[in-house]
Amino acid sequence: MGAVSPWRANALKKLFETIEKEELIALPDARKNAISEPLVEHYLNPFEIQSLYISPIVHHGKAVGILNVEYNVPNPNWTPSDTRFIKALAVVLGSLYANKETLKSKQLALVQKELAEQSAKMKAEFLASMSHEIRTPMNGILGMMTVLQQTELTSSQRHQIHLAQSSAESLLTIINDILDFSKIEAGKVEIDHVDVDLVSLLSETIESFALKAEEKQTLLEFDCRNLQIAQAKTDPHRLRQVLNNLLSNAVKFTEQGKIILTCYSEQNADETRLWCSVEDTGIGIAKEKLATIFDSFTQADSSTTRKYGGTGLGLSIASQLCELLGGSLSAYSKLNIGSTFTFYIVLKEPVAIEPIDNDALELVLLVPDHVATTSMRHVLAPWHIKTTLYHDMTHLLQHLQANPTSQSLLILDPVMLIESQDTASLKHTITSRQLAFAKISTSEHSQALLWQDLKPALDMLYPLTPANALMLYYGEPELQTQSDSVLHGHVLLVEDNKVNQIVATSLLTKMGLTVSVVEHGVAALQILAADHSFDLVLMDCQMPEMDGYEATSRIRRGEAGEHAKSIAIIALTANAMVGDKEKCLAAGMDAYLSKPLQFDSLKAAIAQWIRQASPVSPTRITTNS
Incomplete structure (x- = not known):
């Protein structure tokens, strides 16, 4: 029945088991039946459904779907005729499915092959020409802005150049989408499996959207409490490309809302999977449009393109990249409620996260209530590090005084210090116990100082990521860069x-x-x-x-x-x-x-x-x- 994420299969375990047995499922009072109870909150109640009659649709001895008859009254009087009719209709649907598969394999294959061969050459020639003609002036535009940024500018001029550069880079993203689409269609995309630090890659990817999300007054959250893999072989560029596309869409279509990136690992008998989902509270997608969003050059409707821009290629590319990485991408959405995009990829040679063996170690956060998230409390759970979260200075100081021997890693929002009268006490505690501390803020307060004469070990933006929290413990790595080195020749x-x-x-x-x-x-x-x-x-x-x-x-x-x-x-x-x-x-x-x-x-x-x-x-x- 397609790729179903483990949490969804577990939540509806009885329903899936019954469907796989190819049995009819009669639920005269669906809201009180154990089989359909997980559907009550998000499906039955919103659509006022009180009873269900479900028949599996079978093809080659396997359930490929269901025929679901919904009633808005409880305990309908089902007769044997109703049962026979539903069974017969399911058989017809199964037959139609089988016919469709046969048509695909016998009739459409030849047509598709001919069309592909005819269009491939024309498309490649056109894209090569277009790439050259667009990239040549783009090199001049972006290059000259880079040169200008290295000169003395006023803050207003620097801001204007930043806006121009952002627009130019958006155009370049569209060009690259078209080129990637061409490469995938031609079967020329190479997947390069190398050792990847998954924690760093996932953290850095969501971090890169911090400023854009704040501009939309949208809260970003990163939940990796069930991630058990620290390192594995995969293609980091392609994994980041999929995540960037999904997060970019979420930020684009969400105003004053919330976006959650959830990542976890799953170990099967034969393989290890990385599951990622991007859930937003944005504009959502209509049910009738959801089936086509992974098609090339497709968006939910034409007004979406006019308002938000884009080529309609991003999700198609992301879906095909997931398949190249051994997995798949699926979507769930409700109009005006939000969307959830879930994908998995197969990881090779996975290395498990090693817990930190230090009972005295703890992470302590002081952040405003409106930015606190559930995932913050579990940000270092895979490393077995306890996290405590406070919204006022008094309770933070009481905690530190009650745990004088703990190795506390502090992450502080400057807004909380501005609003408190006890900052001197906290400063004294940090210096006397030599506690490591970091500043976390929105870009609006990124320049705010905690103390003039006491600098934080790290300066970070929301959302809090495990990579940043671990950096506070291990220390910031030395950056290896050649930006300031001088070449001769x-x-x-x-x-x-x-x-x-x-x-x-x-x-x-x-x-x-x-x-x-x-x-x-x-x-x-x-x-x-x-x-x-x-x-x-x-x-x-x-x-x-x-x-x-x-x-x-x-x-x-x-x-x-x-x-x-x-x-x-x-x-x-x-x-x-x-x-x-x-x-x-x-x-x-x-x-x-x-x-x-x-x-x-x-x-x-x-x-x-x-x-x-x-x-x-x-x-x-x-x-x-």
């Missing part, structure tokens, strides 16, 4: 677009590199042959006169001189389509970057491939047209 930028030349040279000079610019492959061969000082080439792929592929092949054949045959060449392309990377590598390029260029990824690639030359004279830029 001479880079040849081969790029025909003037705006992209300005963007790239600005980023490269900020890294400390010397840059020379030419506009096409012919000029690149000429300057490489004449100048032996280059350490690396950044090569655009689509250029007039001679493109990057041809230029690279000629460099590797020695047409720019023997000294240049082994020079590092990094491709810069606006296509980002299936096969582009392979095409670049086949031409002789060493690495591949898609536009729009990101400063950190560009710097990391250059740092990996550049020959570390001795320090050069002050950075210069030369242009050869």
Whole structure:
């Protein structure tokens, strides 16, 4: 009967057991029957249903669905004729289901195959062209905003640039959705199973929506009390992509409400599953629309697109990614009430969470009542760490005084300190007992200070996540970044677009590199042959006169001189389509970057491939047209 999450199957255990036995289920007083009792609150009462007559729909000896006859009166007078009619109707539905399956396998397969073959080539060519045409100017837009952000700006100017960048990134998200959809349809998506810290990934993902949720006055909550797996092999990029899509939709469609991300693990005989559900109190989806929301280019209705934007591809992509990760995605929703999207994926080589063996350790929270959630009380439950939550300073101080030997980890909201007269007592307790403490706040109060001369170990935003709580215990890891490091070397930028030349040279000079610019492959061969000082080439792929592929092949054949045959060449392309990377590598390029260029990824690639030359004279830029 499709993917059913374990909690739902357990809640309706008797009902599912009876259906699997292919028995008729007569419930003359459904609200008082043990089989249907779990349905009372959320189904029977809202729809004023008092009795049920249920017949399983069977196909190949297995229940594939049910025929559910609902009555708004208790104890209807069912006759043998009623029973025969319901049984016969269920048989007819089963027959229709069987016919549908037969049609799919025999008749539609050939049609679908022909349509797929005809459209695949046209679609790939169109998307490749569109990708290049859109990404090229997008690189200029995002790149120039990155350059501007690194200059001195007023707060108003910085805010305006942030808004422009947010809009540009939204457009880029739409482009990437279309490209991902194309890759999935072509069967070209590769799943890369690597070791993943699940606690960190899940925590960081929901954390990234903190500011957007606050803008919508929506409370975010993360519940992982039943997560038992710390680490496993899966594809972190694709898992994060699914979560981002579901959380983004929840935030988009929820105003002044609540969103809960619930994650838990399930161990079966053959596999370990990670289950995640995103539940919101947003606008919901009408029942008749729910069946089509996973179809491509589909949203609940056209007004949704006009008001909220989007391509209608996100859920289709998320559903197919779940299948590629060994699981499935399902949805439950009621219009004007909210939606719940639930998925699971299969985890490989899971490693269980190890409880922290420290009886004196405790987590103590001081937060306002309106942001307190049930999950906060259990945030470190998988690690067997007790959490106590307070809404006023007096009770917090009493707790600390009553537990003088406990190793208390404190998480404090500055709003609670502003409203209290006992902050000096708390400060004294923290300093005298050397307690670790963190600040948690909304973005509105993120700049608020607890004390001028006593800084928190961590500064975090709601929602509280286990990764942040554990960081308070273990200490914040040292960030390994090259953002402030200086590179040395001479880079040849081969790029025909003037705006992209300005963007790239600005980023490269900020890294400390010397840059020379030419506009096409012919000029690149000429300057490489004449100048032996280059350490690396950044090569655009689509250029007039001679493109990057041809230029690279000629460099590797020695047409720019023997000294240049082994020079590092990094491709810069606006296509980002299936096969582009392979095409670049086949031409002789060493690495591949898609536009729009990101400063950190560009710097990391250059740092990996550049020959570390001795320090050069002050950075210069030369242009050869």
